[in-house]
Amino acid sequence: MRFATSRFLVLAWVRLATATILENGQERPDPYPGQAGEVSIDETWRGYDADAAEISYKGRWDSDYTSWWSVPGVKFGFTGDKLALSFGEKTSENVLVAYRVGGLDWEFSNVTKSTYQFVKPGSSALDDTGYADVKTFELRVQIGGVSVASDARLVKAAEFDKTVEIIGDSLASGQYATYEGLASWGFNFAAGLGNVEYTITAFPGVCLVDKQCYGGTARGMTYQWSRTSDAGPRANAAYGDNPESWSFTAHRAADLVIINLGTNDGADKNKIPSDSYYQSYVEMVDEVHRVWPNAQVVLMSLWGVFVKSGSTWVQQPVYVSEVQRVYQHFEKDGYVHYFDTKGILQHNDISPRGHPTDIGHLKVASHLMQWTKIRLGWEFGATGPEVQHDTAYWNNQDSYKRSIFSGSSHLSPRHPGYLLQSFWENGIS
Template sequence: MRVTHILGWLAWSLHASATILQNGQEREDPWPGQTSVITLDDNWKTYEADAPEVAFKGRWDSQHVSWWSAPGIKTEFTGNKLAVSFGPSTNDGALVAYRVGNLDWQYSNVTADATYQFVGDWSDFGEVSADTGKVFEMRVQIASVSSASDAHLNVPPRFEKKVEVIGGSVAAGQYGTYETLSSWAWLFVAGLGNVEHTLTAYPGVCLVDKQCYGGQSHGIGWYWHRASDPGSRARATYGDEPEQFDVKGDQATDLFLIQMGGNDHRHPNEIPGRNYYHGYIELIDDLHKTHPHATVLLVSQWGSWKQDGLNFVPTEVYEDEHRAIHEHYKDQGFVYYFSTKGLLQHNDINPKNHPTDVGHIKLASHLLQWVRLVLRWELEPLGEVTHGTLYWNNQQEY
C-alpha cells in the first residue's frame, strides 16, 4: 500500500519548523496535536488500508492514492488508543488533521514509512467509556490503521446528504494558513455538519478544455471523470491517461458548488467569454446527467479591487457569462447563482488575489446561511464555520 502527498495538492509543504504569522506576530503552538512516531507490537491490532472498517472520503484511485483536496478516512474504534501508518511516498513533514467525534481538529506533521499514535491515554473523551464506539476522522492518506489489541474498528455511519465542491486554487485554499483546511470549501462542508463531502479542487485548473497553467491539456470537466488531478506529479505517475473515476459512486450527490473563472480569465489563458459559457454549460449538463436530483450553485469569482476615489470597488470575472448560464437553466429550477459581491472587502484578499483566512471564513459563513435559508437544510451539529478548531486571537492581551 503506498501513499502520496497528504491532503491533496499542497499540504505537504507545511512543516513543523514553519512559522505561521497572524497580524504580523508569530503564532504560538501552530500545530496543536503534534504527535510522535511509535513502534507497533503485540499490544496493537492492525487493519490494512483496504479493510472494510476504514471508509475513504473524497477522491481516491484503486491503489488508495488521492491527489485532490482534503482526502480523508473515517473509522469507528473502541478502546482508548489508535495509530495510523503512512506509506513510502508520503512527503517529509506532511501535515494531517484529525479529530474524534466533533471535538476540536488537531494538526500533526508526519513522514513516510512511519506509524504515529493519534489517540492515547492523554485523550479526553469526557464520560465516554472505552467500550463505546468513537468515530475517528483524518484528512490524510494512509497505509494502515491500528487499534488496541483488545479493541476493534467498525464501519462508521454514513450521512444521508452529500456535497461536492468543484473549483481551482481559491476552493483548494492556496495560500491559506492550513491550505485546504483553511479554504472556504472545507469550512463550508464541515460547517454543514452531518454531510458526506468531496472537494474536487486544484490550483491552476481551468474550466474550458484546453491547455492551461503547467501544461494542463484538459479542463475541470474532463478531470471530473479522473481519479488524479492535473498536476505534474500526477502526470508523471499516470501519464496522459489517468485512471477513470466513478462519478456516480455509491451515493448520489445532493448539492454541487462550482467556483471557476479565475484561471480561465488570467494571462496567458484568457479564454473568450463565449467559450467559457459553453464550457460551463457542458459541465453542468454532465453533472445533471450523472446526478439528476442534485442542486447546482454557481459561486461567482471576483477579479481585482480597484480604487475609485475614497472607495475600493470589486470586479467579477465572467459576470455576464455567469448570469447568462443561470438564465439558461432558470426554468429547470436546479441551478442557482451566488454572487460574492459585497461579502468580501479588498483587505480580505491577499496580494495574489486569494482570500485571507478571514476572507475564507466570511465566504463560508454566507454560503452556510444560503443553504439554511434556500435549501432549508439544518446545520448540524452547530454550523460552525471554523469546523471545531479553536480560534487563535482569543487572548485579551493580544
C-alpha cells in the first residue's frame, strides 16, 4: 500500500500549535479538543493516495498536493467506523489541523509526519449511523493519504452550485483570531452562507501593490493571486522567483469575488502612494474579470484603525476615496459593487495586535452576508453545520440571580455571573 508524500507549508493555524488561547486574559481550558492518536496501517485498512478521485481539494494546492493560502482542506465521504489520514514528509512539527464529521463541531489535533486516526469505533460522530452509511469528513489542512476499514470505501462528496473567492491579507485570513483562519470573517462569511464552495486567497502582510511588504511577503497580490502558492517566506524558499501558476481554467469559476486589500499598503512602513494603489486595484479587478468574466466583484472599504479623541474613539479608515474611485471606474459595467464597512466595527472589536477580535470578525461576516442576500439575491443555506468554533456562551443555571445573591452558587471564572458573585461574597456592592 503506497501513500503519496506531500509537503506541508505554513498555514494560518501553524502558530497555534504551541500557543495559549486567551479569553479576555483568561486561559481557555482544553483549547484543542479532539487530539488524534497515531496508528499503524495494516491489512485491516484500505488506503487511498492523495490523488484519489474521491478526495475533493478545497482552496489552492500545488502539483505535489501541498496546501497554501488560508484554510485549504479536503472533503470526502466515507463508510465504515474508522478513518485515518497520513501526513507527508514536509509536514511541520506539531502543526494544528482542524477536522469534523458532517456538520458537527470542529475538533483540533497536532500532527507531524505520520498517520493519525481521526475516527474510531464508538466515536460520538458515528452515533445513529450504520456501518455502510456515508459520513462526510472535512479537514482544513493538507494530507498524504487516507485510510478506511478494509471493507469500507471513500465516496466523492457532493459540491454546492456556487463558488466564492475571497482575496485579502491578514484581516481575511484571521491572524491573531482564536482559531485564526477558522475564526476569520472570510471563513465566517463563506462558510456561513452554507451553500457555496469557497477559497480564501489571503495571506498576512501582503500588499495589493506588487512589492515586498513586512519582509516576509515576497510579492504583492496583483502578482501573487495568479500563483498557486502564497507570498510567504517558506513559499519563496520553495519556489524562489518561479512559483507555480494557478490554473484558473482547471478549476471552477467563482460566482462571487470579495476583495479586501490595502491595509498593508497604507501602513506607515509602506505608505503606497494614492495613485499607485488606485492603478494596482484597477489592474486587480481587470484580471479577476478576465479569468472569471461572469463573476460579481465586491470591493470592501478598509476600516483602518481607531484612535482616542477626548472621551471616545474615532474610526480612521484608509484609502477611502481610492477604493470608491475604483468602484466608480467599473460602475457602469455592472459587475463591480461597493461594500462600505464604516461603522460596523467599534474600537473594542479590534485586538491589541490591530486585528479584529472573534466578535469583530463575526460582525463583518454577518453584515456582509446580509448585504449579499439583499443586494445580490443569494439565499442562506446553512441548516446546522458549525461555522464559528467554540464561541457559545450562555447561562443554564436555574434561578440565576437568586442563587448568586443568596451566596449559594460557586461559579466557574468563565461563567458570566462569576464577577458579580465575587463582588457579593466579598461584601462589595
